Amino acid sequence: MIQLYNICKSYSKDGTALEDVNLKIPKGDFVYITGPSGAGKSTLLKLLYVAERPTRGQILINGQNVTRMSVAKIPFLRRQLGIVFQDFKLINSRTIFENVAFPLEVRGRKRFEVGKKVYQVLKNVGLEHKLTKFPLQLSGGEQQRVAIARALVMEPLVLLADEPTGNLDLEVTLEIMDLFKGANARGTTVLLATHDREMMRRFPRRQICLENGRLTEDWIP
Amino acid sequence: MFGKLIYLIRRALRNMFQSPVLCIATVGTVTVSLCILTFFAIIVLNVQSMTRHWSQEVQVVAYLDEVPSAAQISALVQSAEALPEVVEVVYVTRQQAFAGFRDRLGDDALLLDGLDDDFLPASLRLTLHEEFRNRLGVEQVVGELKKTGGYSDFRYGQDWLDRFESLLNLLRIAGAVLGGFLLFAALFIVANTIKLTVYARREELEVMSLVGGTSMFIKSPFLIEGxxxxxxGGCLAISLSYLLFTAFLAGGLETLFLASGVAEIVFLPFFYQLLVLAAGILIGILGSLISLRKFVRI
Incomplete structure (x- = not known):
């Protein structure tokens, strides 16, 4: 599903964010990307959703070489991905319903289909009763559930999550992890960047450790 | 396709209603910018009509050697009228020339007492088409008349024509430079105001791009909004300009132009009003595009 060959990424002459990273993630895998702050976890995810381009190396996602992908094709790659951020990235001026409906509208889905799907996915994350609320009227955990619902509404091939539980307490973290596990059980490949050791202990999965931009450990339980 | 367009228009309208202050600021900026452009156009148009009026003075007077016979006169008039540059040919007899001279002298006409009324030469007065009322056109006509023969002299106010043409050129250059500058300034100001709107919605733009929105999908509502x-802004600018025109500008221009012999001061004709609207649309779309370039990179 995801293959990285000799990936290097540097933002300046001196600073290297990633160095010679080789990685293969099969379809349906659940992978933690761990490491201290500044290790290159976010950069790795940014390369996967093509917010950044590698300085060197090749990245294949579902058979497509994204390294040389034209700007016009990037949106179509992103439609196969679901992305979740630590700061949720919800549009505060839009209701929960509208936020989750966004990826469907982007694809030009019909209104009745949008309504049905959004309701269903919000029900899955337990927020179907709050669809007319605005993000700032919800708690942090609820906002993250909305962000996950938005990422899952199109049943993506790959779910990329960058520190999704960074700002949440343990109880909410467990709820969020249940959602990721559920998506993974339905066949979505999940890549989760985190440094939450407790979470990895409770839900042991394959762990890829980055340190100073290098892949230092690839552990499979 | 149609459904998608409706969706994009709905989103554009919704965005406008959601941030009314920014929307009003942009419309206001477009209005003021276009108002300035409209005033400029009104002045240019009226100056043009003034110069057109002045250009009517450009005539070729061809003096005849001898007093021609009726047949000769009709032949000369016909050959002059056949020239493509000429609109009208008037034959002025020696007596008519004398009477005209007497009229022009006014109170000093006494000076002419005792003189015969046939001491001035007869002439043909040629009025030219508007596009030939310039040095080149006049010289062309004179050249053709010289070939025909039978004329002793030609008068067409050479010095005046030179000065008139320099003035026209100056007005044209000044009009183009000032108009271009005003249009650019309007675009710059509107683009910067729209940038505020785009900046206020940068999170939305980022999210749209992350969930797979194409560049066109993201930009379209902003372009429609623009x-x-x-x-x-264009409609308001035309209405506001009309109000200000009737209240202040018309009076001011009238004292300036009517003294120069122009019949009436006119507001922007309908075609130019459409051009102002088109300029508004262009400025809005270009302003949005310029602002979006910075924020939408997919």
Missing amino acids: AVQGVV
């Missing part, structure tokens, strides 16, 4: 604001 176009709508341009149309509204």
Whole structure:
């Protein structure tokens, strides 16, 4: 599903964010990307959703070489991905319903289909009763559930999550992890960047450790 | 396709209603910018009509050697009328020339007492088509008349014509430079105001891009919004200009231009009003595009 060959990424002459990273993630895998702050976890995810381009190396996602992908094709790659951020990235001026409906509208889905799907996915994350609320009227955990619902509404091939539980307490973290596990059980490949050791202990999965931009450990339980 | 367009228009309108202050600011900026452009156009148009009026003075007077016979006169008039540059040919007899001279002298006409009324030469007065009322056109006509023969002298106010043409050229250059500058300034100001709107929605733009929105999908509502604001701004600018024109500008221009012999001061004709609207749409769309370039990179 995801293959990285000799990936290097540097933002300046001196600073290297990633160095010679080789990685293969099969379809349906659940992978933690761990490491201290500044290790290159976010950069790795940014390369996967093509917010950044590698300085060197090749990245294949579902058979497509994204390294040389034209700007016009990037949106179509992103439609196969679901992305979740630590700061949720919800549009505060839009209701929960509208936020989750966004990826469907982007694809030009019909209104009745949008309504049905959004309701269903919000029900899955337990927020179907709050669809007319605005993000700032919800708690942090609820906002993250909305962000996950938005990422899952199109049943993506790959779910990329960058520190999704960074700002949440343990109880909410467990709820969020249940959602990721559920998506993974339905066949979505999940890549989760985190440094939450407790979470990895409770839900042991394959762990890829980055340190100073290098892949230092690839552990499979 | 149609459904998608409706969706994009709905989103554009919704965005406008959601941030009314920024929307009003943009429409206001477009209005003021286009108002300045409209005033400039009104002045240019009226100056043009003034110069057109002045250009009517450009005539070729061809003096005849001898007093021609009726047949000769009709032949000369016909050959002059056949020239493509000429609109009208009037034969002025020696007596008519004398009477005209007497009229021009006014109170000093006494000076002419005792003189015969046939001491001035007869002439043909040629009025030219508007596009030939310039040095080149006049010289062309004179050249053709010289070939025909039978004329002793030609008068067409050479010095005046030179000065008139320099003035016209100056007005044209000044009009183009000032108009271009005003249009650019309007675009710059509107683009910066729209940038505020885009900046306020940068999170939305980022999210749209992350969930797979294409560049066109992301930009379209902003472009539609720019176009709508341009149309509204254009309509307001024309209405406001008309009000200000009737209240202040018409009076001011009248004292300036009527003294120069121009019949009436005119507001922007309908075609130019459409051009102002088109300029509004163009400024709105271009302003949005310029602002979006920085924020939408997919």
